[in-house]
Amino acid sequence: xxxxxxxxxxxxxxxxxxxxxxxxxxxxxxxxxxxxxxxxxxxxxxxxxxxxxxxxxxxxxxxxxxxxxxxxxxxxxxxxxxxxxxxxxxxxxxxxxxxxxxxxxxxxxxxxxxxxxxxxxxxxxxxxxxxxxxxxxxxxxxxxxxxxxxxxxxxxxxxxxxxxxxxxxxxxxxxxxxxxxxxxxxxxxxxxxxxxxxxxxxxxxxxxxxxxxxxxxxxxxxxxxxxxxxxx
Amino acid sequence: xxxxxxxxxxxxxxxxxxxxxxxxxxxxxxxxxxxxxxxxxxxxxxxxxxxxxxxxxxxxxxxxxxxxxxxxxxxxxxxxxxxxxxxxxxxxxxxxxxxxxxxxxxxxxxxxxxxxxxxxxxxxxxxxxxxxxxxxxxxxxxxxxxxxxxxxxxxxxxxxxxxxxxxxxxxxxxxxxxxxxxxxxxxxxxxxxxxxxxxxxxxxxxxxxxxxxxxxxxxxxxxxx
Amino acid sequence: xxxxxxxxxxxxxxxxxxxxxxxxxxxxxxxxxxxxxxxxxxxxxxxxxxxxxxxxxxxxxxxxxxxxxxxxxxxxxxxxxxxxxxxxxxxxxxxxxxxxxxxxxxxxxxxxxxxxxxxxxxxxxxxxxxxxxxxxxxxxxxxxxxxxxxxxxxxxxxxxxxxxxxxxxxxxxxxxxxxxxxxxxxxxxxxxxxxxxxxxxxxxxxxxxxxxxxxxxxxxxxxxxxxxxxxxxxxxxxxxxxxxx
Ligand SMILES: Nc1ncnc2c1ncn2[C@@H]1O[C@H](COP(=O)(O)OP(=O)(O)OP(=O)(O)O)[C@@H](O)[C@H]1O
Ligand SMILES: [Mg+2]
Numbered sequence: 001x002x003x004x005x006x007x008x009x010x011x012x013x014x015x016x017x018x019x020x021x022x023x024x025x026x027x028x029x030x031x032x033x034x035x036x037x038x039x040x041x042x043x044x045x046x047x048x049x050x051x052x053x054x055x056x057x058x059x060x061x062x063x064x065x066x067x068x069x070x071x072x073x074x075x076x077x078x079x080x081x082x083x084x085x086x087x088x089x090x091x092x093x094x095x096x097x098x099x100x101x102x103x104x105x106x107x108x109x110x111x112x113x114x115x116x117x118x119x120x121x122x123x124x125x126x127x128x129x130x131x132x133x134x135x136x137x138x139x140x141x142x143x144x145x146x147x148x149x150x151x152x153x154x155x156x157x158x159x160x161x162x163x164x165x166x167x168x169x170x171x172x173x174x175x176x177x178x179x180x181x182x183x184x185x186x187x188x189x190x191x192x193x194x195x196x197x198x199x200x201x202x203x204x205x206x207x208x209x210x211x212x213x214x215x216x217x218x219x220x221x222x223x224x225x226x227x228x229x230x231x232x
Numbered sequence: 233x234x235x236x237x238x239x240x241x242x243x244x245x246x247x248x249x250x251x252x253x254x255x256x257x258x259x260x261x262x263x264x265x266x267x268x269x270x271x272x273x274x275x276x277x278x279x280x281x282x283x284x285x286x287x288x289x290x291x292x293x294x295x296x297x298x299x300x301x302x303x304x305x306x307x308x309x310x311x312x313x314x315x316x317x318x319x320x321x322x323x324x325x326x327x328x329x330x331x332x333x334x335x336x337x338x339x340x341x342x343x344x345x346x347x348x349x350x351x352x353x354x355x356x357x358x359x360x361x362x363x364x365x366x367x368x369x370x371x372x373x374x375x376x377x378x379x380x381x382x383x384x385x386x387x388x389x390x391x392x393x394x395x396x397x398x399x400x401x402x403x404x405x406x407x408x409x410x411x412x413x414x415x416x417x418x419x420x421x422x423x424x425x426x427x428x429x430x431x432x433x434x435x436x437x438x439x440x441x442x443x444x445x446x447x448x449x450x451x452x453x454x455x456x457x
Numbered sequence: 458x459x460x461x462x463x464x465x466x467x468x469x470x471x472x473x474x475x476x477x478x479x480x481x482x483x484x485x486x487x488x489x490x491x492x493x494x495x496x497x498x499x500x501x502x503x504x505x506x507x508x509x510x511x512x513x514x515x516x517x518x519x520x521x522x523x524x525x526x527x528x529x530x531x532x533x534x535x536x537x538x539x540x541x542x543x544x545x546x547x548x549x550x551x552x553x554x555x556x557x558x559x560x561x562x563x564x565x566x567x568x569x570x571x572x573x574x575x576x577x578x579x580x581x582x583x584x585x586x587x588x589x590x591x592x593x594x595x596x597x598x599x600x601x602x603x604x605x606x607x608x609x610x611x612x613x614x615x616x617x618x619x620x621x622x623x624x625x626x627x628x629x630x631x632x633x634x635x636x637x638x639x640x641x642x643x644x645x646x647x648x649x650x651x652x653x654x655x656x657x658x659x660x661x662x663x664x665x666x667x668x669x670x671x672x673x674x675x676x677x678x679x680x681x682x683x684x685x686x687x688x689x690x691x692x693x694x695x696x697x698x699x700x701x702x
Contacts, residue, residue: 065382067400070400078407078412160294173297186300202292346544346548346549350548351544352540353559354532354535363559364550
């Protein structure tokens, strides 16, 4: 039986590999865009205009409290009647980016609160302009504190990318389901998908450990689960 | 269709959303607590390794994949699971694996001297866990639990893929009937957000009730006055 | 026969002997003090008595029975032996009253009200009743140690083992604890106390045993140990103590 499954798997190999590639591409893109938008949000989250700070706080909280899939459906099913038709991939990239950026900004904010404020005061007193203080002192430290949370977010992005098939994006998971629909071996197909995701996560975890070893200050970090109370 | 009617239909879905969320959170708590308890009461290498493996595997599989494996895959192996049961076995168990990690960290923050004091009083391993480690662990875990329960709420829409008429399902139905998807999904998003804020308020009330003055994890403990 | 009789007690950690033939007696109503340098095995000695640590060889008799014997119930043994820790080890999620009452409720099976009454009685005895609703984080070191003592006394133990009860306290508080121990001694409480605080030791006992290199080197009146310096390691130990205090 398993032999049969793997024979079909090999038959559909090219499609499945393409799906896997698309899943990884989506993950990579939204990890980057989410990271950079997160930085921007984090920067303006602490700017001098109270109204901007308030709006961004609301943005972070809203996107942490609302399911990503609702946002994806809003764009995918809601926008066409307004004359805006986006491809599944575009919808996924935009939706994920806003979602991931909110999380990353929240992690960075938590790290920011853990910073030594005396150091920032000293930098300001030394005549650095606000953006210089941010770029030279705040950001490097905040990033180091947040490494585990940020790498963890990338792993999450990979797993969450499987959601994109619900808006007809032909990712790895949807290709595996097509395979299952032809031979009716659902259990095997889903088990296979689970194992592949697990292996990919293991690879990402190993890479994350390497990064942590290089850039982290031992013992000082923001745990991903610390979100619940502080940042939002 | 009037907007108020749409809201009413979304709200009817919200009931199922809350139901799914509560059921999966309860599953997660049960799994997390069992794992934490086993880790402390039966600390044999084989048990520890099995628990670590469990936590690693279930944190590495996407919720949707496990949900489909349970709901659409298991019948092929002769096991039929109800939609809610499938949600609990996928979303609930995965969140349980995350909670197990949260609890593990919290257990490490319990002062070893207090555990030894309880043992030297004559408590059994189980009594030490129940009366000393568990109450402290729960308090240390509040941020992690809030985070995890929020995740459960946010993954609860997957319930629609196995036929649970929860809020996202209602939004899908409404938007295909009215072509007013933007407003409908926005309304749904806001409703989800309100449930989330309600959860936070609830936790804050509970936390206030159970708060112990001056208690933080051992390594964060402030100096005695 | 003494309440506790320790004979040729040995304890090895990773093949290395920490205790290497210790002999100690603790008579009923006695306050026995064991002194020794840091790392000489004082904590290990106490932990062997209530089997938080398993002895490697030798014998420990408690109330005439061997504590490592085959039909000894370790948990009931521990209920008869109070233990006071260097760092107090109060349960920080419980109030002062609940700290004192926990063992009564969960181990002695008392009802909540009865346990609270009993606990309050012990707290009263140690002048801590007024603090019964406070949590450990809001107590001073001396107050914590008194609560720990009340918690031990509430279980009505045959003996209390004290592991450096003053090393986390400032001198004033240490003196307070010494007075307290003397009072309890007067009330007939049996205690075995290990410490390396000379002032504290001399405040609660006339005789001390000196533990070093795994054995009790000598047991005598403090004034004798202090003046005669029979042994170079003793001389060193007590001279250093004198300078630091
Ligand atoms: N569980 C253990 N495993 C291995 N070695 C141990 C263990 N417990 C204690 N030791 C070692 O045994 C020796 C005695 O330790 P113990 O804590 O009994 O000394 P102590 O006299 O109480 O010291 P201190 O004054 O610092 O409290 C030390 O060298 C310690 O490193
Ligand atoms: Mg010691």
